[in-house]
Amino acid sequence: MNDVEIALHQVRYEQKTYWRNPMAAVFTFMFPVVFLLVVGTSAGSSTISGSTLRYDQYLVVAMLVFGLIAACYTNLGVTLCIRRDQGVLKRMRGTPIATASYFGGLIGSILINVVLLTALVVAIGMVGYHLHFPYHPLAAAVTLLVGVVTFCALGLAVTVLISNGEAAPAVINGIYFPVVFISGVFYPISNSSVLSKIADYFPVRHMVKGLVGAFENGPGSGLQVRDLLIMALWAIGGLVFAVRRFRWEPRHR
Amino acid sequence: MDDIVISVKGLTKSYGGFEAVRGVDFEVRRGHVLALLGPNGAGKTTTVEILEGYRQRDGGEVSVLGRDPSHRDKELRSRVGIVLQECAVDQYLTVTEAITQRAGLYPDPRPVDEVVSMVGLGAKGRCRIKTLSGGQQRRLDLGLALVGNPELIFLDEPTTGFDPSARRESWELVRGLCAEGRTVVLTTHYMDEAQALADQVTVIAAGKVVASGTPDTLGGRDQGETTVRFVLPAGVELCELPLPPDLRPEVRCGVVEVRLPDATALLHDLTGWALARGQVLDGLKVRRPSLEDVYLDLTGDDG
Ligand SMILES: Nc1ncnc2c1ncn2[C@@H]1O[C@H](COP(=O)(O)OP(=O)(O)O)[C@@H](O)[C@H]1O
Ligand SMILES: [Mg+2]
Numbered sequence: 406m407n408d409v410e411i412a413l414h415q416v417r418y419e420q421k422t423y424w425r426n427p428m429a430a431v432f433t434f435m436f437p438v439v440f441l442l443v444v445g446t447s448a449g450s451s452t453i454s455g456s457t458l459r460y461d462q463y464l465v466v467a468m469l470v471f472g473l474i475a476a477c478y479t480n481l482g483v484t485l486c487i488r489r490d491q492g493v494l495k496r497m498r499g500t501p502i503a504t505a506s507y508f509g510g511l512i513g514s515i516l517i518n519v520v521l522l523t524a525l526v527v528a529i530g531m532v533g534y535h536l537h538f539p540y541h542p543l544a545a546a547v548t549l550l551v552g553v554v555t556f557c558a559l560g561l562a563v564t565v566l567i568s569n570g571e572a573a574p575a576v577i578n579g580i581y582f583p584v585v586f587i588s589g590v591f592y593p594i595s596n597s598s599v600l601s602k603i604a605d606y607f608p609v610r611h612m613v614k615g616l617v618g619a620f621e622n623g624p625g626s627g628l629q630v631r632d633l634l635i636m637a638l639w640a641i642g643g644l645v646f647a648v649r650r651f652r653w654e655p656r657h658r
Numbered sequence: 659m660d661d662i663v664i665s666v667k668g669l670t671k672s673y674g675g676f677e678a679v680r681g682v683d684f685e686v687r688r689g690h691v692l693a694l695l696g697p698n699g700a701g702k703t704t705t706v707e708i709l710e711g712y713r714q715r716d717g718g719e720v721s722v723l724g725r726d727p728s729h730r731d732k733e734l735r736s737r738v739g740i741v742l743q744e745c746a747v748d749q750y751l752t753v754t755e756a757i758t759q760r761a762g763l764y765p766d767p768r769p770v771d772e773v774v775s776m777v778g779l780g781a782k783g784r785c786r787i788k789t790l791s792g793g794q795q796r797r798l799d800l801g802l803a804l805v806g807n808p809e810l811i812f813l814d815e816p817t818t819g820f821d822p823s824a825r826r827e828s829w830e831l832v833r834g835l836c837a838e839g840r841t842v843v844l845t846t847h848y849m850d851e852a853q854a855l856a857d858q859v860t861v862i863a864a865g866k867v868v869a870s871g872t873p874d875t876l877g878g879r880d881q882g883e884t885t886v887r888f889v890l891p892a893g894v895e896l897c898e899l900p901l902p903p904d905l906r907p908e909v910r911c912g913v914v915e916v917r918l919p920d921a922t923a924l925l926h927d928l929t930g931w932a933l934a935r936g937q938v939l940d941g942l943k944v945r946r947p948s949l950e951d952v953y954l955d956l957t958g959d960d961g
Contacts, residue, residue, distance in 0.1 A: 501733075
């Protein structure tokens, strides 16, 4: 088998492992769905100022971002920290698998999850909230792809900051939740507010804006190049940091 | 020489300022079992992980299957099977799935079912790994190391924590691997394990080789003195015993102890004398130094 076939082989087992571990799927799939059913229905259908989206439709798009980050950053970070701590990564390193095939397997599996998540959330939006199928489908696809790359890179990078697998979920979510809050994932935040100015330094708000742009129509909608470029900077930074400092072995005890 | 699978010369490795391995040498021939025997902290894992390509050496020459393991090339990794000291198995797959996954990474794997039953997990094939006991997970670990059909297998304390019957089964497995012409390097702190399996034992203490040889000759064990002990029969003086004049018997709490290179003649005289007098030689014992005696001698008290 060549490296690509081995990566595909790994995808199968990554998928099995993923769906048998309920915690990961709860954050990625359950949370956005439950949030939309509970909060979305009471969010009202007034239009957000400066947007063609209604409040509840905005939340649908924002929840897709939330799920994507859980599927990429949180899932990859926690999984790798736990595997490193248990010595699973070290053992992988003793087999002939290429590093690219191993990470290819992990990220291939994450891509499947993101496609499923997107289909699920968009379907809920279209059925429940009259969300229009993205007016700019290509922009939506590109934004989602840049999101996967960025948040997977940050998931890899965060493993460098963590030395103990048990602490991984706490640290990883501890970094992520404040950023998600100020980025307008749970409620729209006006572009002129202080919070949004802070949030603009981080990638999450740009992901929300990028995806909202693909679901809107009218002037200013479509591919949000500036937002995507800022995300790409985060992706490159995270990747460089991770490649330099990634550890395969648990700390010496 | 093609027959030498591993060659290590003058290997050194420090952690910070601490020298964990200080000039270790050994060679392993194809089809042999080398036991690296030594107390905790001796440097066994460090040595083995350098051979496996996990750690970089500071000095010395190392060759594994004719290559330098520090380059971690793919071909070498596909010819070597590794069981790490710490057991590491993903929890959510079943036994068969985990081995099938691993098999997919090698050019010429063994049949999965064969491996599952080789390591005695035939009845557990469809069980999730997290439901296995510690000993069963350890055996799965072994199965994962074997599925790639390795020529050379590293086992770092493979039976620590096993019950006696599981240990014996693992020993059988290792013997089977050697019978197939595979080479095995195992580390252990169990003397009986080295005795039972090894063609060659290298004893390491504090980062140095303190003895090396076959289990039967290690540390001059085959030339060591035999000890004969028995209770001095009541009413018999020491000088009445038929002992050769040049021996200096010791008597402690009424027990006579004699050390000599070969006890055959002595035993003949002694038992003949006792029979002729109708005496019983209570507690008669003849002991050769065990591998354990030699080992404790070599590694000091903290062995
Ligand atoms: N990664 C490491 N960092 C620092 N010290 C280490 C590391 N690995 C091992 N040591 C130290 O080196 C010595 C030898 O350890 P090790 O090779 O694990 O011995 P053994 O396997 O014989 O028990 C020990 O004192 C251990 O604490
Ligand atoms: Mg060890």
